């Protein structure tokens with residue numbers, strides 16, 4: 611048996627097309643959503659993401675504002691830039707690419723962003739709103755994973771979901787979203803004992819570990835839905851956190867890397883920018899772009 615391939619690339623293209631339609635309607639009312647992306651330092655992987663974010667932002671008809679700062683920029687200068695972007699009515703979304711250089715206090719920088727413009731959903735107010743079931747900006751990668759899961763499975767209610775990884779940007783918000791959809795959620799991390807057995811009970815596995823091919827084929831429950839968030843550069847190219855070739859023999863459905871979660875992250879960033887724009891203008895949330 612071979613798993614169904616969950617085509618994140620195609621889903622993301624469809625999502626961007628829907629966003630483009632909404633943007634066109636907003637522009638007819640004189641509103642053009644604007645996204646500011648701030649990159650501190652010259653990390654090559656980050657530069658690739660920032661470039662493709664900029665291109666796709668323009669493709670859906672939004673304005674893209676890129677700010678590149680040298681790695682040794684004082685934190686005060688970054689905070690001053692964030693203040694200017696917070697105050698600028700042409701900017702609806704602000705993303706500060708992570709990780710930041712070591713001399714910066716990541717939490718202080720993130721929490722300086724206006725929560726209404728926090729399209730990453732990393733500000734403590736948005737984290738708290740998501741955790742308490744209030745209207746929030748939701749982190750892009752988990753939102754993209756949720757969309758793929760709902761599209762493939764329909765209801766997630768009562769499913770056993772295992773999230774491997776507990777980072778603030780993927781694992782924890784992913785667990786919150788699955789819980790909101792009434793899955794029974796387990797979060798695993800580096801101190802988890804007996805991970806293979808936990809995994810064998812999971813109807814849904816979301817792998818966000820950062821280790822190439824870490825999740826083995828014989829950990830997968832027959833028919834399970836496997837979402838691979840991992841992006842690992844190896845000698846044989848980009849691979850996920852799941853041993854894809856083995857897992858696809860047992861899984862019911864699986865996302866590939868590349869072409870799975872990655873494109874959904876960028877599409878959801880644009881979805882969040884649109885959501886931030888409609889909210890600041892007192893308009894109702896766009897259909898199907900929020901959780």
Ligand SMILES: NC(=O)C1=CN([C@@H]2O[C@H](COP(=O)(O)OP(=O)(O)OC[C@H]3O[C@@H](n4cnc5c(N)ncnc54)[C@H](OP(=O)(O)O)[C@@H]3O)[C@@H](O)[C@H]2O)C=CC1
Pocket residue numbers: 751774775776777778779780781798799800801802805818819820821839840841842871872873875
């Ligand atoms: N496709 C996309 O759009 C995105 C992809 N990514 C990718 O997803 C992956 C995860 O990213 P991120 O969450 O930022 O990573 P982090 O490094 O911040 O977190 C990794 C998590 O994995 C856990 N972990 C590490 N080793 C093990 C182990 N042996 N067993 C179980 N758990 C383990 C860690 O546990 P502990 O907390 O105990 O240390 C930690 O919670 C990376 O490959 C990243 O590149 C990230 C963001 C977006």
Ligand SMILES: Nc1nc(=O)c2c([nH]1)NC[C@@H]1CN(c3ccc(C(=O)N[C@@H](CCC(=O)O)C(=O)O)cc3)C=[N+]21
Pocket residue numbers: 658659705706707708709730750751841848867868869870871872873875876
């Ligand atoms: N503030 C902030 N927000 C983020 O959302 C954020 C971040 N910082 N720092 C880094 C991670 C990583 N991330 C990815 C985005 C797109 C792809 C993506 O498009 N991947 C393609 C392949 C791209 C390639 O070939 O390298 C794919 O999986 O098909 C991957 C990873 C967003 N992140």
Ligand SMILES: [Mg+2]
Pocket residue numbers: 777779
């Ligand atoms: Mg991290």
